[in-house]
Amino acid sequence: MEQRHLGRTGLRVSRIGLGTLTWGHSDELGENDAADLLKVFWEAGGTLVDTADVYGDGEAEYLLGRLVERLVPRRDLVIATKAGSVPDPFRRFDGSRGHLLSALDASLARLGTDHVDLWQVHAFDPDTPLEETLQALDIAVSSGRARYAGISNFSGWQLAKAATWQLAAPGTRTRLASTQMEYSLLQRGVEREVLPAALDLGVGLLPSSPLGRGVLTGKYRNATPADSRGASEQFAPFVEPYLDDAASRVVDAVAIAADGLAVTPLQVALAWVRDRPGVAAPIVGARNAQQLTAALSVETLSLPDEICRALDDVSAPVHRYPDQDWSTL
Secondary structure (H helix, E strand, O other): OOEEEOOOOOOEEEOOEEEOOOEOOOOOEOHHHHHHHHHHHHHOOOOEEEOOOOHHHHHHHHHHHHHEOOOEOHHHOEEEEEEOEOOOOOOOEOOOHHHHHHHHHHHHHHHOOOOEEEEEEOOOOOOOOHHHHHHHHHHHHHOOOEEEEEEEOOOHHHHHHHHHHHHOOEOOEOOEEEEEEEOEOOEOHHHOOHHHHHHHHOOEEEEEOOOOOOHHHOOOOOOOOOOOHHHOOOOHHHHHHHOOHHHHHHHHHHHHHHHHHOOOHHHHHHHHHHOOOOEOOOEEOOOOHHHHHHHHHHHHOOOOHHHHHHHHHHHOOOOOOOOOOOOOO
16 A cells, blocks of 8 residues: 655655544444454555544553554554543543643553554643643653654644644654544535645644545445444434435435446545545544455545546535635625
């Protein structure tokens, strides 16, 4: 698999990443399935494995830690995790230095490693000074517990402020390598502010849910399959927003493009987001090895320009003043 630099750093990652959001959930993905996924991913040349301290209440990290070395050499993986989300009804995010560094130590213990390759702040915390949050990243890197640092779910102005703050003291502060945001043909909101800021500041984008929470595979075109996440009590609310008429038009266009190219809708949707400007590696979540193999088969696919333009047009978000060129307004 082709490797790409993560932002304007020396870290290289596979251009498709493996996500672990559902690892450790009793009704989703157990150890045997996770082992199959990790082995298939590694054998295909994949390196970037993304997790978080709250996935499965820590079980995803614990499961990944048990599998590393037993199945895949630690040196062959770029392990990325996140901290900052908390199970507190009164405070969803905690970006305080104390919480973040304690969470990192707990993640390292679960993962069974002395460092993570990429450590990400899971979300912006409005109740903590941003410089305090960012100082935790500097401490993590300077202490060797993390090799690189990134953010996740920051808006455009939050990303720009954080990245600029880090760049203001080169050699002292750790530049942001990445930002992780949802991005797909069904969710192009990052193109308004986040992606332009990331491109300007040298921050690589790691798209989550690049298949529109599974909807872009076409599996929901006629009905909701009984074995799909859209049919599960836990994940149905996650899928439902992308089952409206507007999404259906995009999914139909993806299916038409796939038929014309003799490939699958999954491959078309994933190739589109993988090759967008500023994207380093879409993070793919799969329920089994067969699904992951299908996603990894996109490695040999490059969409023709006319197909990209058609998909751009049918999925184009409404961007008005001041997000687009308004000189003619």
